Amino acid sequence: MRYCVIILDGAAGWPLPAYGGRTSLQVAATPNLDRLCREGAVGLAQTVPQGAEPSSSAACTSILGYDPVADYVGRGAIEAASMGIRLAPDEVAMRVNLVSIENGVMASYAAGHIPTADSRELVGEIAAALDDDTFRLYPGIAYRHILVVRGHKELLEGAYVPPHDISDQVVAEYLPCGAGTGILLDYMERARPIIAGSEITSRRAAAVVAPTDVWPFWPGEAPASITPFAERYGVSAAMTSGVDLLNGLAVLFGIERLEIDGVTDGPDTDYAAQALGALEALDTHDVVVVHVESPDEAGHAGDAEGKIAAIEAIDREVVARIAGSAEDLRILAMPDHPTPIEIKTHVGEAVPFVLHGPGVERAIADGFDESGAGGTGLIVDPGHGVMGMLLGR
Secondary structure (H helix, E strand, C coil): CEEEEEEECCEECCCEHHHCCECHHHHCCCHHHHHHHHHCEEEEECCCCCCCCCCHHHHHHHHCCCCCCCCCCCHHHHHHHHCCCCCCCCEEEEEEEEEEEECCEEEECCCCCCCHHHHHHHHHHHHHHHCCCCEEEECCCCCEEEEEEECCHHHHHCECCCHHHCCCCECHHHCCECCCCHHHHHHHHHHHHHHHCCHHHHHHHHHCCCCCEEEEEEEECCCCCCCCHHHHHCCCEEEECCCHHHHHHHHHHCCEECCCCCCCCCCCCCHHHHHHHHHHHCCCCCEEEEEECHHHHHHHCCCHHHHHHHHHHHHHHHHHHHHCCCCCEEEEEECCCECCCCCCCCCCCCEEEEEECCCCCCECCCCCCHHHHHCCCCEECCCCHHHHHHHCC
């Protein structure tokens, strides 16, 4: 038996008044996912434990079969692992976004979705000016980067708000606060004139939204020992994703990262290449995880049409290819969390899933959406049990 997990990041959501009270999943044409639902087991999974931040970190940790509480790793440390950054015992890694703040309001949590080449050049300028014995700034993908802070483990106890949670809101009351965060506020202040004086910023300002600030959040430290996926479940695994978070989880869990040309974190990703690369990896691995970020990015942008289009592209280009590839294949398809268009951020509600393939006990629904999944009565809580269901453990 072989297994494939398809994660439609952020695809779940709330009813949309502009679409007759239907959710993005209900509006989207998903004939391939719908077929799986009519032939397999459909239900709801609580991927975010009660009281936990409804982040992709917690939710995707659950989907991969790990308990996001017992196996907790701060997201900064996860993304640092993806980038090959080794943290010393006295270091904290923080996710840092390049953002655009206009008149004190979070105008763009992603600096107008600055492309990676521009972003890395700008981050290099900041690092050249501000790196010292305390701070080291590492360039990541697009607007996402990592700041390593030495000698200030108290930052783990601070309070932080992700910038994508405060789109179009006044930022002053959401700045880092609590233990030790004064050094972060100072770093943010010192970075601002460097960004303002950059040629990258001038060029971006003339065409689109320009970066203005750095925004640190999601601290993490080097994790204690984590049982590798192969040891925990007795099968080998590989993953394809366009974001550092998932690639970092792969590193920490001992899952092989697939390098597939054209895989990105947005609507420009090569969906077909990602599916074909996953199928090729199934020749040498028992489990392959296909993580697609584009629905979540559209959700954060409040772009209902973009989210629907992303869901349809995953169904057409990824699910269709994988679902028809082999008779000895079990498929698990699901979002990690909802990203409702109305609020442009994550919530911790249960998400629909479909399990399809040999030996799956049926719990059918007419289509792949929140309502149909809730109607079968199949509930997986805690959500990290979905991997065991897929593998028959």
